[in-house]
Amino acid sequence: MHENRSRRYGIMGGTFNPVHNGHLVTAEEARTQFDLDKVIFIPTGIPSHKVTDETPTPEDRYIMAVIATASNPDFIVSRIEVEKAKPTYTIDTLKELSEIYEGSEFYFITGADAVWEILNWKDPESLSKYCTFIGATRPGYSLEKFKESHLLPDEDRTDPKVPKVRIMEIPALAISSTDIRNRVGTGHTIRYLVPEGVLNYIYKSGFYEKN
Numbered sequence: 715m716h717e718n719r720s721r722r723y724g725i726m727g728g729t730f731n732p733v734h735n736g737h738l739v740t741a742e743e744a745r746t747q748f749d750l751d752k753v754i755f756i757p758t759g760i761p762s763h764k765v766t767d768e769t770p771t772p773e774d775r776y777i778m779a780v781i782a783t784a785s786n787p788d789f790i791v792s793r794i795e796v797e798k799a800k801p802t803y804t805i806d807t808l809k810e811l812s813e814i815y816e817g818s819e820f821y822f823i824t825g826a827d828a829v830w831e832i833l834n835w836k837d838p839e840s841l842s843k844y845c846t847f848i849g850a851t852r853p854g855y856s857l858e859k860f861k862e863s864h865l866l867p868d869e870d871r872t873d874p875k876v877p878k879v880r881i882m883e884i885p886a887l888a889i890s891s892t893d894i895r896n897r898v899g900t901g902h903t904i905r906y907l908v909p910e911g912v913l914n915y916i917y918k919s920g921f922y923e924k925n
């Protein structure tokens with residue numbers, strides 16, 4: 715516990731369909747690099763930006779996140795988005811969290827490709843008031859497009875309305891949810907790509923078998 719600074723929360727936003735070991739490594743790396751007190755996983759409910767299959771349901775994705783993080787006391791899973799019956803937007807989630815955890819600092823952690831789109835999200839100018847973004851990349855990811863858009867922090871970044879973005883390269887993100895769904899659909903193993911409890915939950919529920 716740090717006595718002389720406000721609490722810092724990592725907000726791990728994603729569909730998590732399913733959550734995998736790359737996500738866990740990302741959250742742990744962000745926790746240590748940015749000196750975060752806790753990382754809160756927030757599985758999306760009905761995402762505003764894409765159509766999703768009926769299964770796994772948001773509740774299933776939430777359960778898999780709980781199973782994956784159960785052994786880590788610094789990881790929490792929130793129902794804030796899965797409980798909403800309508801599409802959710804990150805700005806609304808951040809506003810709610812800033813009321814729940816008043817006086818805290820937030821670091822919104824997600825995939826760099828998602829972060830790259832933030833200028834198209836709802837109310838992008840307000841996002842920068844609530845958090846710093848951490849974009850997690852797979853090795854070899856090109857940052858050129860970020861530099862051109864001035865999303866990366868540098869000495870010339872004077873406009874407070876441009877969201878603050880930090881980039882973190884995570885070799886374990888060679889694992890992807892898409893690949894896991896495809897592997898299950900084609901009968902390939904996913905052992906060691908997801909936590910064992912998540913693997914059991916996927917097989918028991920028959921998720922992704924028809925992909």
Ligand code: NAP
Nearest residue numbers: 727728729763803804823824825827828835836850890891
């Ligand atoms: P996505 O488009 O499914 O994922 C984009 C890339 O990022 C994928 O390669 C994905 O890999 C990776 N990724 C996603 N979450 C990650 C995480 N927490 N850590 C590391 N890599 C991650 O993105 P999404 O999951 O639907 O959305 C990401 C977040 O952005 C969500 O919290 C969503 O609500 C938010 N978002 C908000 C708005 C808005 O407010 N208008 C619009 C778009 C997205 P995997 O598939 O392996 O995870």
